[in-house]
Amino acid sequence: MDEYKKFVLSQIGIDRYVLRSNSNKNNNLNKVINEDVLIQIPPLKKNINKQSESNQIVENRQKPLNWQTLTSEIKNCQNCILSKERKQVVIGTGDLKPDWLFVGEGPGAEEDQQGLPFVGNSGKLLDNILLSIGLERGKKVYIANAVKCRPPGNRPPILDEIAACQNYLHSQISLLKPKIIVAVGKTATVALLGDDKTPLGKYRQRHLKFQWNNFSNKFLEPNQPTIPIVVTYHPSYLLRNLNDKIKSWEDLVLAMDILNKQNNG
Numbered sequence: 001m002d003e004y005k006k007f008v009l010s011q012i013g014i015d016r017y018v019l020r021s022n023s024n025k026n027n028n029l030n031k032v033i034n035e036d037v038l039i040q041i042p043p044l045k046k047n048i049n050k051q052s053e054s055n056q057i058v059e060n061r062q063k064p065l066n067w068q069t070l071t072s073e074i075k076n077c078q079n080c081i082l083s084k085e086r087k088q089v090v091i092g093t094g095d096l097k098p099d100w101l102f103v104g105e106g107p108g109a110e111e112d113q114q115g116l117p118f119v120g121n122s123g124k125l126l127d128n129i130l131l132s133i134g135l136e137r138g139k140k141v142y143i144a145n146a147v148k149c150r151p152p153g154n155r156p157p158i159l160d161e162i163a164a165c166q167n168y169l170h171s172q173i174s175l176l177k178p179k180i181i182v183a184v185g186k187t188a189t190v191a192l193l194g195d196d197k198t199p200l201g202k203y204r205q206r207h208l209k210f211q212w213n214n215f216s217n218k219f220l221e222p223n224q225p226t227i228p229i230v231v232t233y234h235p236s237y238l239l240r241n242l243n244d245k246i247k248s249w250e251d252l253v254l255a256m257d258i259l260n261k262q263n264n265g
């Protein structure tokens with residue numbers, strides 16, 4: 001491992017990876033990659049405001065979506081109660097032709113203020129995590145959240161809110177066409193996999209697939225290729241659970257290996 005990588009890893013609190021890696025000669029990452037676990041993605045059960053104008057636009061759209069229309073819809077959205085107290089919606093940031101899509105939970109106070117995802121301490125950690133695998137915010141990377149408006153008091157979004165916003169996230173994926181998606185945290189995993197029962201840890205270190213045809217969205221293009229998903233911990237969680245940073249890095253190494261395999265395949 002070169003000195004720069006050691007430095008970057010130390011910035012995210014990982015300084016023991018070499019020892020651990022050496023002690024595990026039978027590293028099973030490759031075996032995991034070949035597992036190719038196929039996950040069906042049902043739309044989440046929705047309990048959204050049927051009278052909402054923006055929701056009707058989403059439901060009734062027949063033509064393919066474009067980014068401008070989508071962002072305008074999200075900015076005006078009142079599909080769930082989170083619209084009441086937001087300062088602004090946080091749609092996402094980054095390269096609109098990304099290889100990587102990172103999906104987090106929802107805006108916190110600082111994100112709500114700035115209109116950007118992952119600012120503050122968790123944002124700094126995410127930036128360092130990106131650096132540790134040779135990525136940089138904005139270059140081949142797009143960062144979004146499962147819900148676009150801040151839950152009051154920084155509580156996690158409830159299932160109805162995740163479901164209300166799910167169309168927007170899936171529409172972003174449809175337009176961005178990333179080569180790989182990294183779900184950071186439980187909320188993102190629920191929004192992407194449609195499963196709120198399974199603990200996040202059960203999805204870690206698995207090559208999951210995001211299947212377009214399973215969506216109910218009328219406006220998605222048919223026969224879009226599947227996109228790999230890797231699940232890992234949210235930076236906010238990692239700030240409180242320092243020992244799990246190594247696991248998060250292992251998840252991203254898995255994601256890199258999947259992407260490399262895909263690019264070379």
Ligand code: SF4
Binds near residue numbers: 077081161165
């Ligand atoms: S969180 Fe999503 S669904 Fe709810 S109001 Fe904001 S944009 Fe609309």
